[in-house]
């Protein structure tokens with residue numbers, strides 16, 4: 248019993264003394280950036296309402312194919328098969344050191360949250376988009392502009408959305424949002 252108390256006391260002394268030493272060094276050992284500035288930088292830009300460009304959502308097979316590729320893939324490094332016309336797997340980006348580097352192009356990975364025709368392991372965080380044309384478009388529950396805005400910036404429709412913001416963040420170009428929308432509303436085989 249006595250031995251136990253002694254050990255506890257020694258441990259307590261050790262802990263308090265080491266934490267004292269570490270605490271004394273902290274300010275010099277670490278960089279202390281202004282946290283509020285970092286948080287400000289990481290914040291998403293304000294929810295933005297977009298006007299859908301003319302001819303955006305179309306039945307053009309090439310556009311639908313690009314949308315499908317973006318929807319089902321995470322990035323160019325992981326994507327299997329040749330990307331459809333108008334899409335690439337790798338892009339060149341200037342690094343901080345000024346050198347141009349080849350980087351995998353980012354895709355949508357929409358299947359992480361949505362099930363849809365042909366999805367392998369479609370997620371269920373977002374609604375099932377299978378049979379979207381018949382369920383939502385032909386019934387006039389949704390229209391092209393809604394789908395475009397939802398993918399571009401879903402916060403306009405739902406301020407508390409869990410969906411990714413795709414145009415305001417510049418993750419995708421306007422054309423790529425049109426491709427995604429064209430794919431979602433397209434009749435699938």
Ligand code: HEC
Pocket residue numbers: 318355356357358359360361372373374383389394397398401404405407408409410411413427428431
């Ligand atoms: C992190 C999960 C997540 C990801 C990733 C995601 N979504 Fe969503 N999506 C949602 C949720 C949740 C909703 C339900 C409505 C809301 O909260 O905005 C939704 C709603 C939608 C809708 C509206 C369905 C309707 O008519 O009600 C469409 C279309 C859509 N997503 C397309 C996409 C596309 C295209 C992508 C890929 C670029 C994508 N989503 C990526 C979570 C996600």
